[in-house]
Amino acid sequence: MNAAKIIIAPSILAADFSRLADEIRRVEQAGADWIHCDIMDGHFVDNISFEPAIVALVRRNTKLPIDVHLMIEHADHYAPRFIKAGANSITVHVEPEAKHDVAKTLRAIRVAACRPGLTLNPATSF
Template sequence: MVPLVLIAPSLLAADFSHLADEVRRVEDAGADWLHLDIMDGHFVKNISFGPAVVAAVRNETTLPLDVHLMIQHPHHYAPRFVEAGANTITVHVEPDARHEVSKTLSVIRAAGCRAGLSLNPATPFSSVEQYLPEIDLLLVMTVHPGFGGQAFRPEMMEKVRAARTWQQSRDSQLDVEVDGGINFDTAKVCVENGANVLVAG
């Protein structure tokens, strides 16, 4: 059974000079989660924000906070994001993230948080298959991470289908999330292929 579709607006699209107002605006619009992209300037060539901003957002909302760590050495930093109020922490499976994937997932779960893995467009689905029983969420990047405004890559739907097939064959509760170039038309494509969490903005 495919779960209900959830909408997770990205905090990167917010006006940071009016953060509390922006959080209330997406709450009023019916958002299910808030998606927070953490970038360190190393794993991706951009920098965003850290645990202090996550904590500030947590103080403004009861919505689940979906924290995406696009950083190196995520095992060092994940506990700080849990303390800041994250409900789900997603890390990358790619070698450039410089961590032992299973150990990082264990650190996240031991801290009482849901654990996720993310795949960049060039990374094959086979890279995460062995870890699927250890995660609550798989994030399929439908653009190259780090910058907004990129075109949606429909070929990534093959990974979404593979993840949903795996989930259904095991009756697991795995969420399949997509991020990048999501609009009304591409959202429909993603849902039709098995995604149930859509990052918007």
């Protein structure tokens, strides 16, 4: 029986953004498999992180896959911008998408040749 490969995907949220290229090289040298980008809008979660331009900057500095976690409202509207910026996979939350067609959002991500993912908060009930 083959064991599933563990993927190491450090988040750039903790990076020193004044030295982002160096920080990316550091995690590559440490053996990271992917680069993870936590995107927060100040609505779905209290914090605000960054926009597609930062993901594009990450893309210019690495060949590693970029995993984007959209902790935002209206992921259906913003996902194409992150795909264009260089995301290889995009995970959306089910909670804010409940007002929208989450299956349609996931299909659109897949059609754009990006890997879709769906997540939910532990307290979510249906």
